[in-house]
Amino acid sequence: MRLSDAERQDAMDVLSEHVRTGRLDIDEYGTRSAKVTQAKTVRELEPLFDDLPAPRPGVLVRGAVTEPAPAAPVKWLNMGLVPIAAGLAVGVFLLTRGAAGFFVLLIPLILLVLMSRRR
Numbered sequence: 001m002r003l004s005d006a007e008r009q010d011a012m013d014v015l016s017e018h019v020r021t022g023r024l025d026i027d028e029y030g031t032r033s034a035k036v037t038q039a040k041t042v043r044e045l046e047p048l049f050d051d052l053p054a055p056r057p058g059v060l061v062r063g064a065v066t067e068p069a070p071a072a073p074v075k076w077l078n079m080g081l082v083p084i085a086a087g088l089a090v091g092v093f094l095l096t097r098g099a100a101g102f103f104v105l106l107i108p109l110i111l112l113v114l115m116s117r118r119r
Helices: 005-020 026-038 042-049 081-097 099-118
Strands: none
Touching (some): 005 026
């Protein structure tokens, strides 16, 4: 997962805390802080904090998720947008084709509404 500027800043703050407590000297801080500023992903941050106790950057505490969780499938028919889109389609159709063509559109519209209620 790619790092944000705020996550990099949090990592820099944590490194500073380790310097204040004496766990890192200035040379180690310089080396690690340079790597933090160049880090693009969480994976690049992990080795910089492996040998240090808490505190740790928030992005590492939340868990080193290297792959995002798969998104849940969207049930687009149950989202409430279908009736709105269907209503708009009927309105446009009536304005452009006239009331007689509405019956041609009515059957697929009824089927679509019935399918959306099944799921």
